[in-house]
Amino acid sequence: MEIAVISGKGGTGKSSISAAFATLQHNIVLADCDVDAANLYILFNPTHDEEKRFISGYKAVIDKDKCTNxxxxxxxxxxxxxxxxxxxxxxNETSCDGCKLCSRICPEEAISMVQEDESRMYSGTFRNGKMVYGRLSPGEENSGRLVDIVRNKARKVAKENGIETIIIDGPPGIGCPVISTITGVDDVVIVTEPTLSGLHDLKRTLDVTTQFKNKTSVIINKSDLNTEMANTIETYCDEKNIAVIGRIPFDTLVVDAMVNCQSIIEWAPDAEISKLIKEIYVTILKTGKSTS
Amino acid sequence: MIEKMKIAIASGKGGTGKTLISTNLFNALQKQNRNVTLVDCDAEEPNDREFIAGDLILSFDVTQQIPVIDESKCTYCGKCYDYCNYNAIFFLGEQRMIRVMEDLCHGCGACSVACEFGAITEKEDLLGTVSQYSISENCTLIEARMKVGVHSPVSTIKAAINATESNGIVILDAPPGTSCPFIQTVAQADYVVLVTEPTPFGLSDLKQSVEILKTLGKPCGVIVNRAGLGDLEVYNYLKQENIPLLMSIPFDREIASIYSNGGLLTNEDAEWEQKFNQLFTSIATEYGNSSN
Structure with missing residues (x-):
C-alpha cells in the first residue's frame, strides 16, 4: 500500500509526520518525493547503494563564431x-524552456542543446527499511518526472524486498510534482495547519485530489495554535465529505527530535504526541485495507 | 532614500514565513505613504489576499498556444512528433494514429513549424490568471494564480511580474523551493530576503538557496523566523558566509495566532510596525552597500 503525505501549503509539518509514519512500523520503504527540497535524508542518513543520473531537460547554447545575429x-x-x-x-538561460525550436530553425546551425544532468535519484537502506529519494539540481525543471522515477524505484524496491508499505513524502504546492506524487496511490494524507492560509491552500489541494479521484484524509497539525480555525477547517472537510483523521497539537518536542536527527516516534516514543500520531497511522492502515 | 527597488522574499523550505514578511513589509511601507506594489508570485498557493483587502481593478488570463491537428490534412509523416521535445504528441505511423497530449504541451510552437501540410492550427489553453487589486492610492497588490492541474506556474508568475508598472518599491512574494518558479522570481529582483527557521531542514534549504543566489549574483540577507526553537547552527552559517541577519522573529503563540486569523502584526502592534520599518532600512542599506 502506498501512502502519500502532501500539504499544499509548505511548512505544515508534512516531513515530520512522514518521518514519524516511517518509524512506526518495521521495514517500510520511504520515498522522499519533495525533490526540490529533499530533507528526510538529513534525519535518516541512508546508504547510497544506487545513484542514477536524471536528465531534467536541455538548454540552448549559441556558438558566437557561427551566429550572424x-x-x-x-x-x-x-x-x-x-x-x-x-x-x-x-x-537567457533562466527563461529557456529547452524546446529546441531555435536550434532547429537557425539557418547557420549556430545553436546546440546541452543536457542538464545534475539531478540525481538515490536508493539505499536506512535504519527502518529502504529509502529512495530524488534531488533536483537547483534551477532545473521537470521535477514531476523525477518524482515518477523515485516512485517507480520505490515500488521496485518494495517488491524485491517483500515490503508492503510505501510512505511517500510529497512536495508542497499543487503543480506537476504533486500530481506525480499522488497519481495511483492508495491513500493521500493532507497535513494542514489552522491558519487562513492553511485553509485556502487545503481547498486548492482538495480540488487536485478530487480531480485525480484519490482517497483523501486530512490531519490538522499544530491544531491548538488556533482552535477556532481548526474547527472551521473540520466543518469545511465535513461538508466536503473528507475525513479529518486527527488533530495534533503544537509540541516543541517535534523540533527537538529534528535537531537530534530523529523522528518524534524515535525521540519521544512515550510522549502524548507520539501516541496520537500512532493512532492516526492505525486509522489510515485500517481504512486503507477496508477499501482496497 | 531609496524609492525604487525590487525586493524578493524567498525561502527554499516552505512555510518559513515568506507571506508573513511580505504582507507586513508591504503594510509598513503603505503606512509610510510610499508607492509600493506587492506581487504574490506563489501562483500554486497564493495567500497574500487573505491578509490584504482591496478592490479588483484588472484581471487577465494567461494562456499558451497549443496545437490542434486536422487529420484530414495530416499525412502521418511524423515530423511534428520528432520536433516535440516534451513527448506531447502521441504518434503511431503505421496505425495512422496521432494525438496531442495537451497536459504535456509547453506551447513552444515547434510542431506548427514542423508541419509542412498545414494540418496544425493552434488554440488557446488557460494556464492561470493575474489579478490587480487597488489597496490604497499608491499601493497595489498583484496576484498570480495558476489554474489547478496545470503543470507549471512559471508563465503565470512571469505575467504577474511583467504587469507591475510601479516606479516605487516592489515586493515579490516568491514561491517555495529552488527550481524554476523560484529562479524566475528572484531573477527579477534587486535584492533577495531569504526567510528561514533555525532547524536542520531550514538550514539545509537555506544553503541551497544561497548557492543559487551566488550563481545569479544577487545580494541577499536572511530573516530567522520562529527563533528560539531548534538550534544555533543557522547563525554560525550566516557568520561563516558573511550574510547579514536582517531580522529575527521569535516563536510566539501570539504572533502565530494573529497570522492564523489573517491579521497583520504591523497593524496589531506598534513595536512590530517599527521593526518592519527598520527592516526596510536595513534592506535598503545592504542593497546600497552591495551595489557600490
Missing amino acids: CGVCVDYCRFDAIDNKDGEIEI
Whole structure:
C-alpha cells in the first residue's frame, strides 16, 4: 500500500509526520518525493547503494563564431528567452524552456542543446527499511518526472524486498510534482495547519485530489495554535465529505527530535504526541485495507 | 532614500514565513505613504489576499498556444512528433494514429513549424490568471494564480511580474523551493530576503538557496523566523558566509495566532510596525552597500 503525505501549503509539518509514519512500523520503504527540497535524508542518513543520473531537460547554447545575429531565433522563441542586445543575440538561460525550436530553425546551425544532468535519484537502506529519494539540481525543471522515477524505484524496491508499505513524502504546492506524487496511490494524507492560509491552500489541494479521484484524509497539525480555525477547517472537510483523521497539537518536542536527527516516534516514543500520531497511522492502515 | 527597488522574499523550505514578511513589509511601507506594489508570485498557493483587502481593478488570463491537428490534412509523416521535445504528441505511423497530449504541451510552437501540410492550427489553453487589486492610492497588490492541474506556474508568475508598472518599491512574494518558479522570481529582483527557521531542514534549504543566489549574483540577507526553537547552527552559517541577519522573529503563540486569523502584526502592534520599518532600512542599506 502506498501512502502519500502532501500539504499544499509548505511548512505544515508534512516531513515530520512522514518521518514519524516511517518509524512506526518495521521495514517500510520511504520515498522522499519533495525533490526540490529533499530533507528526510538529513534525519535518516541512508546508504547510497544506487545513484542514477536524471536528465531534467536541455538548454540552448549559441556558438558566437557561427551566429550572424540574423534574429530569426528571437522571433520563433515563445519563452522570451532570446534577446537582441544591441545587435547581438543572447540566450537567457533562466527563461529557456529547452524546446529546441531555435536550434532547429537557425539557418547557420549556430545553436546546440546541452543536457542538464545534475539531478540525481538515490536508493539505499536506512535504519527502518529502504529509502529512495530524488534531488533536483537547483534551477532545473521537470521535477514531476523525477518524482515518477523515485516512485517507480520505490515500488521496485518494495517488491524485491517483500515490503508492503510505501510512505511517500510529497512536495508542497499543487503543480506537476504533486500530481506525480499522488497519481495511483492508495491513500493521500493532507497535513494542514489552522491558519487562513492553511485553509485556502487545503481547498486548492482538495480540488487536485478530487480531480485525480484519490482517497483523501486530512490531519490538522499544530491544531491548538488556533482552535477556532481548526474547527472551521473540520466543518469545511465535513461538508466536503473528507475525513479529518486527527488533530495534533503544537509540541516543541517535534523540533527537538529534528535537531537530534530523529523522528518524534524515535525521540519521544512515550510522549502524548507520539501516541496520537500512532493512532492516526492505525486509522489510515485500517481504512486503507477496508477499501482496497 | 531609496524609492525604487525590487525586493524578493524567498525561502527554499516552505512555510518559513515568506507571506508573513511580505504582507507586513508591504503594510509598513503603505503606512509610510510610499508607492509600493506587492506581487504574490506563489501562483500554486497564493495567500497574500487573505491578509490584504482591496478592490479588483484588472484581471487577465494567461494562456499558451497549443496545437490542434486536422487529420484530414495530416499525412502521418511524423515530423511534428520528432520536433516535440516534451513527448506531447502521441504518434503511431503505421496505425495512422496521432494525438496531442495537451497536459504535456509547453506551447513552444515547434510542431506548427514542423508541419509542412498545414494540418496544425493552434488554440488557446488557460494556464492561470493575474489579478490587480487597488489597496490604497499608491499601493497595489498583484496576484498570480495558476489554474489547478496545470503543470507549471512559471508563465503565470512571469505575467504577474511583467504587469507591475510601479516606479516605487516592489515586493515579490516568491514561491517555495529552488527550481524554476523560484529562479524566475528572484531573477527579477534587486535584492533577495531569504526567510528561514533555525532547524536542520531550514538550514539545509537555506544553503541551497544561497548557492543559487551566488550563481545569479544577487545580494541577499536572511530573516530567522520562529527563533528560539531548534538550534544555533543557522547563525554560525550566516557568520561563516558573511550574510547579514536582517531580522529575527521569535516563536510566539501570539504572533502565530494573529497570522492564523489573517491579521497583520504591523497593524496589531506598534513595536512590530517599527521593526518592519527598520527592516526596510536595513534592506535598503545592504542593497546600497552591495551595489557600490
